[in-house]
Amino acid sequence: PHAISLVDQRGILSAERDDMDELMLRNPWKYRLALQTNGGGRSGELADALRGADVLLAASRPDPHAISAEAIRTMADDPIVFALANPVPEIWPEVARRAGAAVVATGRSDFPNQVNNSLIFPGVFRGVLDARARSIDDEIVLAAARELAARAHDR
Known part of the structure; x- marks a missing residue:
C-alpha cells in the first residue's frame, strides 16, 4: 500500500497533510488510508500523483x-x-489512448x-448460494475475478 497515492478534492492523501486532525475526527477511514499509503511522501494535486504512475484508478465526479x-502523458x-x-x-x-494509455476502461x-461490478455479481451470488457460504470474503471475490478473467478474450 505504500506505493499507492490516493487523491481527494484537497490533493494527495498523506500523513503530513494539514487537515489530518480534521480527517481523524470527520473521516477516520480516510485518515487511516492517509497513514497507510503514499510511502513516497508525495504531496500536491492529482497531476503530481500521476507523474510516473503505472495505474490510474479514478472514481470521481x-x-x-x-x-x-x-497528466496521462506524464505517467509511466x-x-x-x-x-x-x-x-x-x-x-x-x-x-x-492517444495520450499513451495501453489499457483504458470505463464504467459505461x-x-x-466497460468495467462494471454488474459483470461479477450474478456469478458471485450464484457461487455463494451454491456453496451455502455465510459471508463473501476476499477468497470468494478473487475466485470470481479469476473465473471472469479466464473467460475474457482479446479484441
Missing part, C-alpha cells in the same frame, strides 16, 4: 476533463487508466471497454 491528456510507459465515473468518465477513452455500459 462525472467530467471528461477531470483528468487531462497531459504504457499506463493503465480506469476512468470509472458515470455517466461520463473522467477522461474520454480515445483521449487517454455503452462503451466496449
Whole structure:
C-alpha cells in the first residue's frame, strides 16, 4: 500500500497533510488510508500523483476533463487508466489512448471497454448460494475475478 497515492478534492492523501486532525475526527477511514499509503511522501494535486504512475484508478465526479491528456502523458510507459465515473468518465477513452494509455476502461455500459461490478455479481451470488457460504470474503471475490478473467478474450 505504500506505493499507492490516493487523491481527494484537497490533493494527495498523506500523513503530513494539514487537515489530518480534521480527517481523524470527520473521516477516520480516510485518515487511516492517509497513514497507510503514499510511502513516497508525495504531496500536491492529482497531476503530481500521476507523474510516473503505472495505474490510474479514478472514481470521481462525472467530467471528461477531470483528468487531462497531459497528466496521462506524464505517467509511466504504457499506463493503465480506469476512468470509472458515470455517466461520463473522467477522461474520454480515445483521449487517454492517444495520450499513451495501453489499457483504458470505463464504467459505461455503452462503451466496449466497460468495467462494471454488474459483470461479477450474478456469478458471485450464484457461487455463494451454491456453496451455502455465510459471508463473501476476499477468497470468494478473487475466485470470481479469476473465473471472469479466464473467460475474457482479446479484441
